[in-house]
Amino acid sequence: MTTIHKFVSLKELHTFRLPYSAQAVIELTVADDLVALEDDYYVLGEGSNTIFTEDFASSILRVAITGYESYETESSYELRIGAGENWHKLVVKTLEQGMPGLENLALIPGSVGAAPVQNIGAYGVEAAQFIRLVEAWDRQHKQFVTFAQSECCFAYRDSLFKQQSGRYVITYVSFSLPKSWQPNLSYGALSNLSDAVTATEVMNTVIAIRNSKLPDPAVLPNAGSFFKNPIISRGYFTELVVRFPNLPHYQVDDHQVKVAAGWLIDHLGLKGVTCGGAAVHDKQALVLVNKDNAVGADLLCLADTIKEKVQSEFAIKLEIEVRLLNNKGLISI
Ligand SMILES: Cc1cc2nc3c(=O)[nH]c(=O)nc-3n(C[C@H](O)[C@H](O)[C@H](O)COP(=O)(O)OP(=O)(O)OC[C@H]3O[C@@H](n4cnc5c(N)ncnc54)[C@H](O)[C@@H]3O)c2cc1C
Structure with missing residues (x-):
């Protein structure tokens, strides 16, 4: 049953753990309850990509819809999963049940419902490759809708649900995992694995790499990752690489190149730099951390400092990957 709690601390509801609260938190467990809910809320999963920089003046809708249905066809395993299920648990469960495919996406924090929003990706794989359908409540037209994969406008860390932020509440996500499985070892750190590797071995390798690189x-x-890896024109990249021959990059298409935001930040010597209680992680420059009881202003000051320095040295405008909220809703910096 959907429940409403008043004046709730958000500290445990987002992984950056800033000390703010919301007027109310609605715990949504039944999709049909959306029809009758007063439409004045911000949608939240597990809060691993969301940072509250102030007390939030309205309600938070925490999507906690559970459910795991599966069946197989001749060529694939088909799954329909409640948006409130935990992503990593889903990856582990599919592998335990002999359904490979999601192993490269192991240990990404967060909920299944948030996975299509920014089209989560890691180690050469994106969730969009396996998503077949997304079921959602359309807040604008007040009706339940179902999107086929091709209608979701998936791109690098992007989708229809991110572009039309706040319009859809995702309730269920359906995945199709082809039985003709091949390991995806295209990402550097996995390329040492043999082609005979099992999906579980790939998952365990991904988990080990992530645990060694990313703070828990x-x-x-x-x-x-606080910032997105910026995509720049091939022409500008050609100029830049003369000055910075070691700049890690990845060709997006004939005209665009993606460069590593973490390298840009690290190159400026910003690892470990702090603003109040917020800091650039000392091992992974793309990750900002709440090192010592940070407040929202500390984090915003740190993010501004990084953006300004990257702009001035590389003439590249960093964009944030996380969702930052002030007391009214999403903000951009
Ligand atoms: C240590 C760490 C490592 C990470 N590594 C990766 C990585 O490798 N790759 C990657 O892609 N991401 C990564 N992330 C980011 C994060 O894991 C993903 O963005 C994840 O999908 C967030 O899930 P969540 O449930 O916590 O989303 P939230 O933070 O709760 O929400 C994120 C966004 O999705 C929206 N949303 C959430 N649930 C729903 C829903 N049911 N319906 C509609 N909108 C919804 C929210 O409104 C918000 O805009 C990492 C995060 C951390 C902390």
Whole structure:
């Protein structure tokens, strides 16, 4: 049953753990309850990509719809999963049940419902490759809708649900995992694995790499990559690489190149730099951490400092990957 709690601390509801609260938190467990809910809320999953920089003046809708249905066809395993299920648990469960495909996406924090929003990706794989359908409540037209994969406008860390932020509440996501499985070892750190590797071995390798590189939010509060890897024109990249021959990059298409935001920040010597209680992680420059009881202003000051320095040295405008909220809703910096 959907429940409403008044004046709730948000500290435990987002992984950056800033000390703010919301007027109310609605715990949504039944999709049909959306029809009758007063439409004045911000949608939240597990809060691993969301940072509250102030007390939030309205309600938070926490999507906690559970459910795991599966069946197989001749060529694929088909799944329909409640948006409130945990993503990593889904990855583990599919592998335990002999359904490979999601192993490269192991240990990405967050809920299944948030996975299509920014089209989560890691180690050469994106969720969009496996998503077949997304079921959602359309807040604008007040009706339930179902999107086929091709209608979701998936791109790098992007989708229809992100472009029309706040319009859809995702309730269920359906995945199709082809039985003709091949490991995806295209990402550098996985390329040492043999082609005979099993999906579980790939998952365990991904988990080990992630644990060695990324701070665990339960130990050191953070929201993963704070900035997106910027995409620049091939022409500008050609100029830049003369000055910075070691700049890690990835060709997006004939005209665009994606460069590593973490390298840009690291190159400026910003690892470990702090503003109040917020800091650039000392091992992974793309991750900002709540090192010592940070407040929203500390984080915004740190993010501004990084953006200004990257702009001035590389003439590249960094964009944030996380969702930042002030007391009214999403903000951009
Ligand atoms: C340590 C760490 C590592 C990470 N590594 C990766 C990585 O490798 N790759 C990657 O892609 N991401 C990564 N992330 C980011 C994060 O894991 C993903 O963005 C994840 O999908 C967020 O899930 P969530 O449930 O916590 O989303 P939230 O933070 O709760 O929400 C994120 C956005 O999705 C919206 N949303 C959430 N649920 C729903 C819903 N049911 N319906 C509609 N909108 C919804 C919210 O409104 C918000 O805009 C990392 C984060 C951390 C902390």
